Amino acid sequence: MVGYETEEQQVDAIKNWWKENGTAVIFGTVVGLGALWGWRFYNEQKIVAQEEASVAYTQAIEVLESGSDDAWAKTQAFIDQNSDNNYGALAAMLLAKSAVDKGDFELALNQLNWLKKNKASEILLPTVNLRLARVQAELKQFDAALATLAEVKEEAFKAKVEEAKGDIYLQQGELEQARIAYQTAVTAGGEAGNPALKIKLDDLAQPATSIESTPADEVVNG
Numbered sequence: 001m002v003g004y005e006t007e008e009q010q011v012d013a014i015k016n017w018w019k020e021n022g023t024a025v026i027f028g029t030v031v032g033l034g035a036l037w038g039w040r041f042y043n044e045q046k047i048v049a050q051e052e053a054s055v056a057y058t059q060a061i062e063v064l065e066s067g068s069d070d071a072w073a074k075t076q077a078f079i080d081q082n083s084d085n086n087y088g089a090l091a092a093m094l095l096a097k098s099a100v101d102k103g104d105f106e107l108a109l110n111q112l113n114w115l116k117k118n119k120a121s122e123i124l125l126p127t128v129n130l131r132l133a134r135v136q137a138e139l140k141q142f143d144a145a146l147a148t149l150a151e152v153k154e155e156a157f158k159a160k161v162e163e164a165k166g167d168i169y170l171q172q173g174e175l176e177q178a179r180i181a182y183q184t185a186v187t188a189g190g191e192a193g194n195p196a197l198k199i200k201l202d203d204l205a206q207p208a209t210s211i212e213s214t215p216a217d218e219v220v221n222g
Contacts, residue, residue: 054087057090057091060078063075064091075091079092079095086121096111100135100138109132112128112131116129130152130161137168140171160190162182162190178204182200182201186198
């Protein structure tokens with residue numbers, strides 16, 4: 001140690017420094033170790049909670065897919081218990097799909113509205129809005145459905161949005177607006193892998209004999 005001539009002086013200097021600073025060093029070490037242990041414990045608990053939620057989600061979906069009398073109630077209970085994580089959001093999406101499949105559009109509406117207001121991430125939100133608009137259209141809430149579709153700005157969803165608009169206009173008997181929307185959807189590439197879109201557009205080039213409701217599978221698959 002610079003500034004001390006003998007080892008005895010160095011030892012005395014160390015002793016004096018320790019008397020003045022030893023308590024602070026020990027305290028700092030304890031706090032540091034405690035924080036490290038606490039962080040590790042938190043991470044471990046978080047991983048355990050995620051694993052438990054994953055298992056519970058799998059079980060909930062199996063119940064939903066079983067179609068049992070209490071499947072919807074049990075799925076809703078799972079959603080309520082996991083409203084603060086993504087598993088609850090995914091379960092709500094699947095419950096909405098199941099409700100559409102069985103024609104319960106009010107239940108589907110409630111699930112999708114909850115997702116939109118509380119849990120839908122930026123990635124999930126366009127899909128939620130698209131499905132919500134189709135459900136609103138099934139309930140004859142046409143203005144609300146068009147307003148919901150207007151919220152979807154992502155270019156990747158343009159074809160689906162325009163097709164959904166066309167379906168809504170068709171339900172309202174607005175054939176020219178429906179034709180324009182379908183043509184816009186085709187131009188946006190919506191015809192690829194979706195031959196039904198071209199059929200819809202072609203049908204509007206012929207005299208319309210009837211206006212039919214949008215098939216439920218389109219409401220689900222958006």
